[in-house]
Amino acid sequence: MKTERVPEVVLGVGAGIAAYKVCExxxxxxxxxxxxxxxxxxxALRFVGEPTWAALSGRPVATGVWDAVHEVPHVRIGQRADLVFVAPTTADLLAKAAHGLADDLLTNTLLTARCPVVFAPAMHTEMWEHPATQANVATLRSRGAIVLDPAVGRLTGADTGRGRLPDPADLFAAARRVLARGDLGADLAGRRVLVTAGGTREEIDPVRFLGNRSSGRQGYALAATAVARGAEVTLISVNVALPDPAGADVRRVGSAVELEEAVRAEYGKADAVVMAAAVADFRPARRASGKIKKRAGVGPDPIELVENPDILAGLTRDRAHPQQVIVGFAAETDHVLEHGRAKLARKGCDLLVVNQVGGGRAFGTEDNQAVVLGADGSATDIPYGPKDDLADRVWDLVADRLAAG
Structure with a gap:
């Protein structure tokens, strides 16, 4: 019986207080x-000592180029790896990696690795936003490395801002996605993508709203898989109660008008825009300032509705550049392909992901299936399976169009 090969992961640890999270x-x-x-x-060993790493990994810790010299560790460790994952990645480590410096075992390993390399930065906001750090991140991404955007939250001391290391479970999910791609590589490296996820809510009063059943799972899967393929991802999250995908820059909005404003602010920098959020077609013409009360013996006043902006059609009309790829979603309950083709023509996007909803399908589930219609007349069937798989197939189609552009 053939045994499956055990993936070999090199876990590089930088000298940051977030090193304690890396134990998990x-x-x-x-x-x-x-x-x-x-x-x-x-x-890094000043933050978490060698015995801890050895006990948790079940292997001796590789600490220096002069240890076990006959095994040439500064070359062999990188050569054998299926993945190199560096967390926390300090500003100093990013700079060394970007400039090819190799003054210790970890930086030597980064030069010899021919597998996917993922950096999970963690530092104070000012250090992350410094032009030198941003230039180093851009350099690494252009070479095919995956540099996750840090999370926003509590930093060292009383400071709060962008620079926090994402939670270990989210880092692990990102690592597994990269490993699953294997030799397929980071085909979206150097690309900026914008993804929307969730469902808009249009307020009737401070308590009630008009909404839909979208959980945001498919949009979050699209964001997470794009990160694993090397893209710089901005995710506009619309009323989603899911953990942020590690490495994505997450912005939160509530209504269709807020979503349009957020998309318009970001889409000009994107090579691809994937509009997976479910947008309400209408909103109340007026929002009551207080909770609308039920009146005994008197029916409710009618709610006047006005049309929301057609965000997708507006984007295709005002493309940031001719090579920009725009993807829409269509959730249909019947005559799925007929309605999908009509919507594709009406919206003017490059790809339209059409799926059937209702009866327990699509909304809030872990799995999905769809047909992706192309403006070129193509139709790609994506069979029922995990939403991550569907997301990867969508990005395959996007990557092909970006490469051709």
Whole structure:
């Protein structure tokens, strides 16, 4: 019987206070069957000591180029790896990696690795936003490395802002997606993509709203898979109660008008826009300032509705550049392909993901199926399966069009 090869992961650890979180990430790797070689920098061991890494990984910790010299560790560790995952990645490590410096075992490993490399930065907001750091991130992404955007939250001391290391479970999910792609590589490296997810809510009064059943799972899967393929991802989240995908820059809005404003602010920088959010066609003409009360013996006043902006049609009309790829979604209950083709023609997008909803399908589920209609007349069937798989198939089609453009 053929045994499945155990993935070999190199877990690089930078010298940041967030190193304590990486202990949990290491546990997730080992408990799921991965072989992990921990390679900390010398200063990282000031935060979490060598015995901890050895106990959690079940292997000796590789700390220096002069250890076990006969095994040439500065070359062999990178050569054997299926994935190199560096967390926390400090500004110093990003700079060294971008400039090809190799003054310790970890930076040597980064130069010899021919597998996917993922950096999970963690630092103070000012350091992350510094032009030098941003230039280093852009350089690494242009070479095919995956650099996750840090999360927003509490930092060292009393400071709060962007620069927090994402939660270990989210980092692990990102790592698994990268490993699943294997040799397919980061085909969206250097690309900026904008994804919307969730469902708009149009307020009737401070308590009630008009909404829909979208959970945002498909949009979040699209964002997470784009990160795993190397893209710089902005995710506009519309009333979604899911953990943020590690590495995506998440913006939150509530209504269709707010969504349009957020999309318009970001779409000009995007190579691809995927409008997976379910947008209400109408909103109340007036929002009551207080809760509308039920009156005994008197029926409710009618609610006058006005049309919401057609965000997708507006984007295709005002493309940021001719090569920009725009993807829409259509949720239909009947005559799915007929309605889908009509919507594709009406909206003017490059691809339209058409799926049937209702009866327990699509909304709020872990799985989905769809037909992707192309403006070129193509139709791609995506069979029933995990939403991550559907997301990857959509990005395949987007990547083909970006490459052809």
């Amino acid at each position: 990430l290491l546990r997730l790797f080992t408990e799921s069957g991965h072989r992990v070689q921990v390679v900390p920098t010398a200063d």
